[in-house]
Amino acid sequence: MQRAEVLKRVIGILTEAEEIRRAAEAGEEEGGSEFGSSVVTQMLNEMLPAIRVPADATPQEVARLVASALGPALQTMVAGFTLAFSSLAMAHDSGQSDISSAEVLQTLAFQVEAGLFDEGP
Template identity: 75%
Template sequence: MERAEVLKRVIGILTEAQEIRRMAEAGEENDGGGNAGVATQLLNEMLPSISVPADATPQEVAGLVAEALGPALHTMVSGFSLAFTSLAMAHDAGRTDITSMEVLQELALEIEGGSYDEGA
């Protein structure tokens, strides 16, 4: 999965989490899938399968797992960090003219425009 796609999925998870919270605060029922379903789907799509030889030592297993999962986890953490930083910057600037949902929408548009492509 490309970096921009991961970033957009992270924004989707955060947007859905806000909707779930809004519904809970309003006393509305949730369909049950919710944020966990979106997060699980992202993990299933991003995390690779790992083949481990039957005779592998624990150290070899740890190395294989780290090598396989490292890049995907780094990309996901980077996505959540970017979203958090964008929200924190708007908060710290005292922006009362924009909601957190609007901050996430602006970030999604920037990502769609290529602002956060590899090497950018």
Template identity: 65%
Template sequence: MERAEILKRVIGILTEAQDIRLAAEAGQEIEAPADGVATLLLNEMLPSIRVPADASAQQVAAHVSKALGPALHTMVSGFSLAFTSLAIAHDGGRTDVSSIEVLQELALEVEAGMYDEGP
């Protein structure tokens, strides 16, 4: 999964979590996935790992690190970007936008390619 897709998926997960929270606060039936949004995120974004049956513990660690490292780095970057965007709006005293609107704006920026470069 490419960087922009991971960033958009992270934003989607946060938006979905917000919708679930708002529904619970309103006493509505919550239609959360059985496995939860975090499990769905991990299942969608983390690559499959194949390790030879005769691999040593060090080789297994190297395979896992090589396979998961970039995906985990991008996921953490996505959550950090979303948190920072929400924090800037909050700390700036923005009362004219909701957190979902901030996330929607961030998704549009990702779609426009503003975050294609970087770690």
């Protein structure tokens, strides 16, 4: 998955989490705690590559295959969440009370779509 796609997915997950939280607080939806497992599982299934391990692979070979396959994907995911967190934190720290977290994420999504974060894996 390309970096921009990961960033878009991270923004989508955070936006969905906010909607689920609001619905749970309003009593509209049960199972707010299930968000953690269902959304995270879906995200990992979408973002992490499949790993093929030969049947005769040694434990060291398995470790190398897993690390080389998952390392870049995990690094990109963490970078995406870090960017989103930083954007939300900067808006909060600036004291802007007229902008919601959803608006911050929407602005970030527009920046991603415009290619602002295309560099890198």
